[in-house]
Amino acid sequence: MTESVEETAGPDGAGRPADAPVPGQDGGYPAARLRLLQDETAIGPDRRAALARMTDEWLAGLLNEHATAAGLSGTALVAVGGYGRGELSPRSDLDLLLLHDGRADTAALAALADRLWYPVWDLGLALDHSVRTPAEARKTARDDLKVQLGLLDARHLAGDPELTGALRTAAYADWRQSAPKRLPELHDLCQERAERQGELQYLLEPDLKEARGGLRDATALRAVAASWLADAPRGGLEAARTRLLDTRDALHLTTGRATDRLSLQEQDQVAGALGMLDADALLRQTYESARTISYAADVTWREVGRVLRARSLKPTLRGLLHGRTAGKGDRSPLAEGVVELDGEAVLARTARPERDPVLVLRAAAAAAQAGLPLATHAIRRCATATAARPLPVPWPAEAREQLVTLLGAGTHTVPVWEALEAEGIVTRLLPDWERVRCRPQRNPVHTWTVDRHLVETAVRASALTRRVHRPDLLLVAALLHDIGKGWPGDHSVAGETIARDVAARLGFDARDTAVIATLVRHHLLLVDTATRRDLDDPATVGAVAEAVGSTGTLELLHALTEADALATGPAAWSAWRGGLVADLVKRVAARLAGELGTQARDADEPTAEQERLAVEARRTGGPVLALHTRSEPPADAGDGDGAPAREPVGVELLIAVPAHRAPGRRPATAPAGTPGVLPAAAGVLALHRLTVRAADLLLLDPVDEGPVLLLRWRVAAEYGSLPRADRLRADLVRALDGSLDIPTRLAERERAYARRARAVLAPPPRVTVVTGISRTATVIEVRAQDAHGLLHRIGRALDTAGVAVRSAHISTLGANAVDAFYVTGADGEPLADAAAHEVARAVERALQ
Template sequence: MTSVEVRKESEDSGDSGPSGYAAARLRLLQEEARSGPPRRSALAELTDGWLNGLFGAGVADLGTSPGELRGVSLIAVGGYGRGELSPRSDLDLLLLHDGGADAAAIASLADRIWYPVWDLGLALDHSVRTPGEARKTAADDLKVQLGLLDARHIAGDLGLTAAMRTSVLADWRNQAPKRLPELRELCEERAVRQGELSHLLEPDLKEARGGLRDATALRAVAASWLADAPREGLAEARRALLDVRDALHLTTGRATDRLTLQEQDQVAAELGLLDADTLLRQVYEAARTIAYAGDVTWREVGRVLRARRAKPRLRGLLGGGKGAVTAAERSPLAEGVVEQDGEVVLARAARPERDPVLPLRAAAAAAQAGLPLSLHAVRRMAAAVRPLPTPWPAEARSQLVTLLGAGRPTVQVWEALEAEGLITRLLPDWERVRCRPQRNAVHTWTVDRHLVETAVRAAELTRRVGRPDLLLVAALLHDIGKGWPGDHSVAGEIIARDVAARVGFDRGDVAVLACLVRHHLLLVETATRRDLDDPATVKSVADAVGSTGTLELLHALTEADALATGPAAWSSWRGSLVADLVKRVAAELAGGTGDEYAEGVGEGGGSGSAPALAPASAEQERLAVEAVRTGAPVLGLRAEAVGGALGPVAGAEQPEPLGVELLVAVPEQGGVLPAVAGVLAMHRLTVRTAELRAVELPEGMSGSALMLQWWVAAEYGSLPQATRLRADLVRALDGSLDIAARLAERDAAYPRRRGTVAPPPRVTVASAGSRRATVIEVRAQDAPGLLHRIGRALEAAGVRVRSAHVSTLGANAVDAFYVTGADGAPLSGERAAGVARGVEEALRA
């Protein structure tokens, strides 16, 4: 039965009052074949016909023919104006009059419409106004203005309704620069109060962030002609939430927007869904679409408003010409990635179809800068980029770690990638946890968002571990097994092995990641449920963990996981119990397995975790001899010269280079490390890994040489000319080049916006690191010139750097420096502590 047939049946029954409408309405709602938009439209049409009849009867009672009445109309506004009537929706009505009719007659007409609605038990939001009053009220009340934007004529003077609509829309567009910021603030305040619809176990479909209110706000933005929301999927998301609300009204018999736990099974059944989890996942997906569209739209609004404010100033400065406004400045962030007007976009020369790492590189750059990824950039990459090879190249793995280690900005960047399907293309196993609800009052987030939040929390703890890359990836994967049946830790271990191998970790790192995922609940469950004074308890944990390096990572993962779960999951009491257990297990591992840190050894990144130095190669010895003979720095030949610039590595020993290999041999002297590191920073070379060592010369040759082996990559753009590097190295070593000043000038000329609030640097002395030198370990956020600053601080402390091992893991630097005093002996405990404090203070400055 169509709505017209229902309305005609009601009219034929001779009852145009509440009972006739109620009967027709009930029959409409009981039609099992009718649901979704068709039912909402039919219900709105049926209600229009009934109200039209009430209006006509009221006019007739005034002694006037409805066709003769001028200057009065009945208008639907708000959700009813949009035709979005759910079974228990209230009616938003405006009785508009031009002021020419008698006030008593208008009041009588209003009563003849309002009272039948109330008699039927329907909620009614009503008002009686002239067009002038309606515009004034809208100017004073943003919510009223939003409702009038959806005004729709029901009965009476159509011309009056059309004139009012025209004037309200004109007011909205004229006042948009003022009203849109107010609307954005209203949306943000509501989000704080109601939370995120895409994660709540008992969400408010209307008020929460990503709900129906936000969808309506996006319509209002579009009506302003100032900006428009991305349309893909938005209408479908809105319809999905309205369908859920319809089912909620039918199953509860109440006008409610909150989807409570006890009603979810019934609502799912009403919608023909498998279960309540399927229902929530559908709601979450719709909410994410709306929330992401809101983020993109409000950024565009802000950009347009900034441009409007800037135009008069620029025209005044440049003579007032119409073409005075120049294009937004583009600042490079990474290879193929630039910042423009507050967003991260692709460089003009970027070629996503040829660069499969570009999505991760762009995402990492955006998160590190605290900037959103441009919608156009994400969609272009999603459409053009090729899949990454298996295993991933080292750069892709490094960029993933950098993205995960950026802290809070990671969330919005991750959501942008996920909105266009890039996350599941990078990590196919993500699909099983995406939007998956967690029916546990302790958990704040869905499974996928919890994993990202755990990475955010882990980023704050990276200074506590020697392998921050393993910590961050374990944080992302620790609950990945919740998408599969059975114990999620057991399932997760299998998935983690597969993902880690695909991402490109070596066999040892894969084993550590699998162990972390399998036992991510071990510490907290043992600490809170078992007797820690029982040696068997401690031994069982030690056997499961296997090494102090893995224990260190598991401790940090445990804390990050709990903090990301919710406020009830972690406390100082639990933290102290876990810390006590970790201390006991570490003692068991050190005493029972001999897992002590020798020079160059320390699995999992414990103190003194630098790898042992391999003997110098014949090529390195040759370069050292040449450096001593000429008394000048010599650049290695392992980095081929192509057109005079550093080119790709030929015959690299590393199975998967992170950049190009650069060998620098210099006669042994003070200040080598800060000088060479400073020159590389000047030329915008990012150091991935590095080693410094003294090279023994052949018998009969006096003097000594230092060999620095670097793996470097251009921050962006092409690699520098080898001749320029050599020239600057000579000047840096003879003191004629002021590196610190040059780096300061570069930073001033090209300011880099850093959105990441990184943990403070941590500099420690590895007490058992070496018997021949003192090991100073530095863990800090990687940044241009970091090695130069560390080298200068060590030089200022008056120590000699016997060897150095530098690693950049994502955005984290984990460096070990083996230093001695001028006499070549290890430092005393007091002096070593003083050197560590000095380096840390220099890095904090």
């Protein structure tokens, strides 16, 4: 059924008018049509247009001949739908409307219609037809959205042109008047069809017309544009639609049937008819076209939703707007240079992407973490700047961190990544991505194309970040594990080489690069070994241990194996497979622990500057701060064009505070609610909108000089400029003496910015007691989603539990916090096992 008019069944062979011509007797239209379809030089849009013109002339001749013979006037033959657009594929339906002014005799009209429809049926062509007055056509359109859409493409073929012209004018006026009501209905139809047919860009046997991103969606975008409410991004849209039409033409000619489904057994023939190398090349082009149309549809429907909201209407637009929306015209900051505006992440007015090549990744990460779409104009502005002034290689640390944050946003990563891909940014940032982009996977176990599978694996891995000590390496390895599928040979072997290059490009050091390469090389090792080898054989476990090399890499490989399988499809992972892999991992971990032993880590030694600050803190009796500005090297360094260097991106902040409640000296009844040094310092940084990227805490406790707590922070402004050191110190003094109520201030700030709270459904925090790490303290490890005041809450929980923090090592990897706290009891000794686990549970409760 097309979108033009209701379908009417053809005749059963009886009832042919006695004087109806028998097609083909004179070799006219049928013979000319056959010659055109067999002409290999007439292909694509030219053939479709020629076939439409030829059909126009034939049908116009039929109407003129029989209307004149019957003495009928006030009639017109109108093409609607795809035929109305002048696009006829070899087996396309003919969508026809016999229009009349209502004055003709009903029997005479019926006879005329028979003389028009029967020749079409006799040629074996599908026909959707109706006979109506203009008023009847408009009434039917008001009742049936598909009829209304078909009338938007109405084209006069023969008869009275004024009838057709008046109907077209009225149809467009009706559509524009009813668009606020009908567009939500059209969107629902598109969504329901997508749920039934799937996404064309990922299907091995796609329906070129009905699947999401297919020809139906392209037609819907034309209807939206005709409403004058919104318009689709034009870049590449018409070319994508033309490629799908060309593929459908070849499919019709190859099969001899009116089909839109590109079946596996026909793909090689269709590819050959289009002059392509093979079926994979055909599918890749088809996927690229569908991706262009899908992206245009997403952007267009968001714009429709925005316009309707601006008109204060309340349509049901299911799924048009993703995430929460700010009030109309409000700008809520998300990150440096990025704000939320009307339900989208957009660039701030002061943003300068031409001077800040990291901005595109920062904007993408902020959008994904907030569950917002990234505005098209923002992406295109960044794309232009990125093309003119790309990121330096290796990437600066901030760029790498923003990529990890984007990958860790869960399902919200996908639409933002697809938007970056649509504008060519991904392949510009990661040139090796081009070989896997839109690449089909012939294995029916796989749900996605190679590139979407890689992104989907990162999505799955984001839910497993609490299980690993380096979530950043897990997420990057997930994105790269199948990157070798764009090259000949074993994709794991090729992928290892590519992963090394990409990891180095991203700015990972040699050790981290080696881990990522190992994960990519052996991403199939655990599942293949667990399901195909004897796990009781020591040689099996030994081979895996040798390949992996360390317990940390094994931990990452285990999570990657699960994420990869879950992203492949429902048949790739099961409780049975998961159990076998877990058993293998347990055996290999025991083998590695026995070979490598455990390496205890004691407190770090203070630097000379920390010693100087400690002396000053003891002398003054209050906190001492030192700030060191950190600037990334400018992306344009050395190009000689005089462009300014980048602004500072963060600082190293050193704090020395006399510890009045040092280990072993803590009063039995400490003042309730008095903040400790760690939660006080962390809370002050949070109040000043400083994001903690890394931190170390060290307690100096010489017997004769008095204890001093040293804190070294690597921080960056969440947005805006860095705060002044004197204001930080003043607030820290107030926090330490209890006059600054940090929990209340943080709660107020959270309420003020509740609208922009992150939408990511993060895995729950995980707090564990780690053994074998230190001889002089108990190590409490916290893995959680980074958030405002997170370190403050952890510090308060430890302070409330009555333990002393002797040292701490804080890391923020993308959006994940991985923190280790070395704590002791009141006696300065490590905690007993039961007490340590109770402290861990208390911290975990504080983070929930």
